[in-house]
Amino acid sequence: MVYNLATSVVTEQDLQAIAENLKQVTWEKALPAVIIVIAGIILIRLLMKIFRRLLEKTDRIEKTLHTFILSAVRVFLVVILVVIVASQLGIDMSAILVVIGVLVLAFSMAAEGILSNIASGLMILISRPFNVGDLIEVEDTFGMVEQITFNYIKVRLLDKKAVYIPNKNISVSKLKNYINDGIVRVEVDVEASYNSRVEDVTKALMEASDIPCVLKDPERSIAITNYGDNAIKYQLRMFVKPEDYGIAKGRVMANIHRTFEENNVEFTYPHIVVHNSDR
Numbered sequence: 001m002v003y004n005l006a007t008s009v010v011t012e013q014d015l016q017a018i019a020e021n022l023k024q025v026t027w028e029k030a031l032p033a034v035i036i037v038i039a040g041i042i043l044i045r046l047l048m049k050i051f052r053r054l055l056e057k058t059d060r061i062e063k064t065l066h067t068f069i070l071s072a073v074r075v076f077l078v079v080i081l082v083v084i085v086a087s088q089l090g091i092d093m094s095a096i097l098v099v100i101g102v103l104v105l106a107f108s109m110a111a112e113g114i115l116s117n118i119a120s121g122l123m124i125l126i127s128r129p130f131n132v133g134d135l136i137e138v139e140d141t142f143g144m145v146e147q148i149t150f151n152y153i154k155v156r157l158l159d160k161k162a163v164y165i166p167n168k169n170i171s172v173s174k175l176k177n178y179i180n181d182g183i184v185r186v187e188v189d190v191e192a193s194y195n196s197r198v199e200d201v202t203k204a205l206m207e208a209s210d211i212p213c214v215l216k217d218p219e220r221s222i223a224i225t226n227y228g229d230n231a232i233k234y235q236l237r238m239f240v241k242p243e244d245y246g247i248a249k250g251r252v253m254a255n256i257h258r259t260f261e262e263n264n265v266e267f268t269y270p271h272i273v274v275h276n277s278d279r
Contacts, residue, residue: 033088040081048074068122068150120167121150130177135184135242137176139169144242158246183215183239186249190256191231193266198224198232204263205236208255213244231268 051073055066125148130136134145136155141163147154152164178184188209192201202222209220218239226233240248260267 030089033085036085036088037081040084044074044077044081047077068125116168117152117166118150120171121148121152123171124148124153124167129175130179133179133242135178135245137178138173139165141165144245178245179242182241183218184242184245186214186238186240186245186252188236188238188249188252188256189225189233190236191228191233191268192260193231193268196232196265200263201232201234201260201265204259204265205234205256207263208259209236209238209252211248211251211255213240213248214252215239215241 048070052066052070055069124130130145132145132148135143136145138155141155141157143155143157143163145153146156146162150167152166153170155163155165157163188205190205205222206220214220215238220236220238223235223237224232225235236252238248238252259265
């Protein structure tokens with residue numbers, strides 16, 4: 001038998017060898033083989049049921065990974081059963097393995113993108129950089145993870161649109177996970193004029209963020225992030241539950257206009273000051 005891996009060709013001799021093996025099967029060999037198949041199927045089902053219960057009891061393995069593990073174990077057990085049956089029938093497995101090898105190689109070449117997604121999905125499920133319910137940012141997409149599969153992840157945007165991102169894209173992209181201990185930090189950047197006191201701006205931002213969905217613990221904080229050409233840049237930091245992220249940020253942004261006016265905080269805008277000196 002000759003198998004050319006470079007050209008993925010099964011020769012005629014390989015097919016003839018398989019045919020010769022099948023001709024050698026007799027009833028004396030077939031009857032025990034049938035019994036082995038029936039017993040093997042029953043045993044595989046029993047082992048799969050036990051293994052499934054063990055997976056359900058552990059919390060260390062992502063539930064999405066259970067299907068993949070069970071499928072891999074089932075394939076492994078079936079392969080063992082096939083080898084045992086073939087040995088009972090007196091079949092030379094080398095010729096059959098050649099054909100299987102060609103089919104596997106052809107499939108892997110045709111489904112390269114799918115296999116890449118599956119491999120990346122497996123790494124995501126094992127390393128667990130994020131879980132369902134986390135707020136993530138990847139490929140300029142920001143939203144809550146709703147589903148993790150072997151091909152893609154489903155992300156729900158703040159406007160309720162769904163985005164499906166292939167796993168292979170995630171594995172090569174910069175990923176941000178905003179969830180920490182079940183809460184997410186919301187950052188609101190604003191600018192205020194140099195004419196406004198820092199105390200007044202701080203008071204206005206605290207009042208604007210005093211809404212029910214903003215958590216009291218951890219406490220809110222305000223920081224000066226930069227001194228610009230025309231304004232001082234502030235950042236309000238607060239914590240909310242993941243599902244309240246969009247609502248909290250929207251309400252605070254709407255409240256800031258009102259609280260700035262109430263505390264005499266001046267909004268700024270790009271402008272140029274021209275000094276005219278007399279000669």
